[in-house]
Amino acid sequence: MGYSVAIVGATGAVGRCMLALLETAELPIDRLRLLSSARSAGKKLLFKGQDVTVEETTEKSFEHIDIALFSAGAAVSARFASCAVQAGAVVIDNTSYFRQHEAVPLVVPEVNGHALADHQGIISCPNCSTIQMMMALEPIRQKWGLKRIIVSTYQAVSGAGQSAVDEAVSEFKQVLNDGLAPRDTKAAVLPVSGGKKHYPIAFNALPQIDVFTENGYTFEEMKMTRETKKIMEDDSIAVSATCVRVPVLYAHSESVYIETAKEAPIDEVKAAIAAFPGTVLEDDPDKQLYPQAVFTAGRKETLVGRVRKDLDQPNGIHMWVVADNVIKGAAWNSIQIALSLHQNDFIRPNRE
Amino acid sequence: MGYSVAIVGATGAVGRCMLALLETAELPIDRLRLLSSARSAGKKLLFKGQDVTVEETTEKSFEHIDIALFSAGAAVSARFASCAVQAGAVVIDNTSYFRQHEAVPLVVPEVNGHALADHQGIISCPNCSTIQMMMALEPIRQKWGLKRIIVSTYQAVSGAGQSAVDEAVSEFKQVLNDGLAPRDTKAAVLPVSGGKKHYPIAFNALPQIDVFTENGYTFEEMKMTRETKKIMEDDSIAVSATCVRVPVLYAHSESVYIETAKEAPIDEVKAAIAAFPGTVLEDDPDKQLYPQAVFTAGRKETLVGRVRKDLDQPNGIHMWVVADNVIKGAAWNSIQIALSLHQNDFIRPNRE
Structure with a gap:
């Protein structure tokens, strides 16, 4: 049945x-x-x-x-x-x-x-970039509360669909095989399909995902703000995002800064992340171990690493969050x- | 003479x-x-x-x-x-x-x-990633003061030297022409030449530039912290960085968040940036105008765009800063x- x-x-x-x-x-x-x-x-x-x-x-x-x-x-x-x-x-x-x-x-x-x-x-x-951030932050929010988030994303081209992946591959081939300068490759999809202007993604970083809203943030950025508040059921969490497309095909990476309500010992933060279902802690600087897009592509889990205290703010924590945007996202x-x-x-x- | x-x-x-x-x-x-x-x-x-x-x-x-x-x-x-x-x-x-x-x-x-x-x-x-951040922030510091900086970088491969550029090009060709998965390409230079482990940069984002220090930050990240305080002659400026290598050959991009001492009207901030020698304001969301690595490569100026208020913190400002790391950097x-x-x-x- x-x-x-x-x-x-x-x-x-x-x-x-x-x-x-x-x-x-x-x-x-x-x-x-x-x-x-x-x-x-x-x-x-x-x-x-x-x-x-x-x-x-x-x-x-x-x-x-x-x-x-x-x-x-x-x-x-x-x-x-x-x-x-x-x-x-x-x-x-x-x-x-x-x-x-x-x-x-x-x-x-x-x-x-x-x-x-x-x-x-x-x-x-939710939006792919929000999902993986929630997977990294919920174990922290549960124990120490969450007051604010500042996130900068490194988003994969596949988030814009297969046509964007095809365009990225084509641009890279124009540069590597035909000798074009990256700026001279022809773009027709990114940053926004159907948009007025298109820019190359090969060897570039595009600080626009989705269209701009009135306040100067893009819709992608505002999705991260609004969706976080709704999923965590707390409108008081401050979230400001900068969403950037990078020449990666699969898996989004995020540089996430948070401030917790209560000061959180960093070892306990790592343990909470490691214990959360679906989230994997991959964090050992001595062994150069941290999440990477190419090794995360194809996986269902969200990987978190580079977890460390802010240098000045006692309640501030930085981390690096990677997940396959097509799968978990x-x-x-x-x-x-x-x-x-x-x-x-x-x-x-x-x-x- | x-x-x-x-x-x-x-x-x-x-x-x-x-x-x-x-x-x-x-x-x-x-x-x-x-x-x-x-x-x-x-x-x-x-x-x-x-x-x-x-x-x-x-x-x-x-x-x-x-x-x-x-x-x-x-x-x-x-x-x-x-x-x-x-x-x-x-x-x-x-x-x-x-x-x-x-x-x-x-x-x-x-x-x-x-x-x-x-x-x-x-x-x-100074270090390349510090220089361009200083070029963007000094006009703001002069008028409104600067209390803290949170920066996530999108750094070009050329920052690690010509051997890293050659390696990136080779890896991309292995993926695009020989059908290798990005994770299977052979790396021998990045993230740190002479390091124990090497990872591909093709279609990847590497959250390690230079070696790790005791506190979990890399030397590159600590350079941004220490050099900012020295150049701006103010040890009280809080700086925490996350430095990331991306598949870009020339020009570093940075997602920079700052908190000023006095609240700064965003139009005046933009005007101050535009008036600063060597810094160019390129910021018009309606026209999809913002700095990009591929168009900044080869230039002497530092380009600044996506300048906008934090959604919650009255003294908070986000921006996107791009400069050629070999030239101005x-x-x-x-x-x-x-x-x-x-x-x-x-x-x-x-x-x-």
Whole structure:
């Protein structure tokens, strides 16, 4: 007696990753429906050795679906999530569309899984850069409280989709094989697909992810601020972010500074991080051991290292946080939400 | 009536850059001596259309030299700088060796050029990552004071020398042309040449620059802390840094957070930055205008953008600072020191 599961955006990088993770996840699945735009419909994707044909997403795609995993952009969620809910499915949405809706829990299962109990049909998966920061900071917040966060990110190109990865690879080849200067490579995707200006990412660092808001911060930066407050259920936590795209394909890195409410002994902070489920402490300067993007890509865990006291502020702690943005930052966190709903019996059966 | 100038480390990346910059700098030069290790001696480098043969550095290399520009590593400065001073030259040292010596001014000419008046034969050029941060923050410190700095860097590979640049290029080619996973590329230089462990930089972010110190910070990070206090002549400024190597070849980027002593209107902060000599404000979110490494490489200026208020701390300001680490971060700053010594008549003539 398994679930009927739909993946909306199945042909995208996150959708494909969800499909791969569902093969081994402990979620009983009777039926899998792969949905996409009209353009990708008809493609076949492999699930447990069998071809599954991708179908175009329509209002009627969600009949008898129990769990609908959305990862096809905010516009698709805006259009189809309510259809899925009306058809009786639980929607787990990986886009930004519902994240700030009051009735929608925003969940990192290890951090605020309890919020799932209140779901009303839609659950939001946070932004990739927020998820891994929460995984690093929740063990600290639980014991010593959290007053403020200053974070600078080193985000992978895959966060902007496969077209950005293709563009990065193409630019690097233009520089390395054709002798172009990095500034002369042609960019058409980054920093923001559909934006007015595009800049190369090869051998560059782009201090813009998503569009700018009125206050001079980008939407990506404001996501980190707003989502942290919602997930940790504390509007008093001060969060200011600087989000930067770097020439890394997979796994985001973050330089995180926090101030705790109570002074926290650094050894106890490290022990709390190491003990937190899903978070791995990798921190030994003597052995040059710290998390790195290339070794974190492909993993489900969030890795934390370079944990050390601020040189002046007694309650200040610096750390380096790395996670695979497509896995823990999107696909795996969404599937963990589904697993948690299943384990807690929060999914209504949706059969005739 | 020009100077006799020696460049120690003439065949290195910074030495060659010094040579190029001296061609057009307004420093009268009668005689140029290019010095190197025994290994590079005999090479010929072009200066103003003429071949100059590189000679091995010895205790006797500095006879009749007026200005000796050192950029061949701390060990070479340790061995030969005093010979140069004893021979009557002014030493401008681009290594870390003398930076914290009390009798040695540590100078960014636009920021603390006045310190040159007290020189006793040796002047230190700060670390590249410090220089550009000083160029961005001095105009703010002058008007509103500076209480603390939290900085996360995005440093170019060229900061670790030409061998690191060659290694990065080789790794990228292994990934892009030979199909290797980034984690499987062979590294032998980064993060620290001669270190126990080496990690790839292609598609990676390495949170280690220079070796670790006892307190969990790297030497690079502690350089930013100590040098800031010395240059700004204020030990009370709190500075904590996280220094990270990214797959960029030229120009360091920095995400800088500061707290000023007095609250600073953000428009006035931008105006002060724009008015500061050598610093360029490039900041217009509506036009997606912000400094980028690939467009800053090759320039002498320090570029500042993304200037904005912290979301919670009234005296908090975030910004993005980019400069060419080989030019303003090393060669140009050293030559600016020479120019300033010349303009202020701080160079003793050293003739028979």
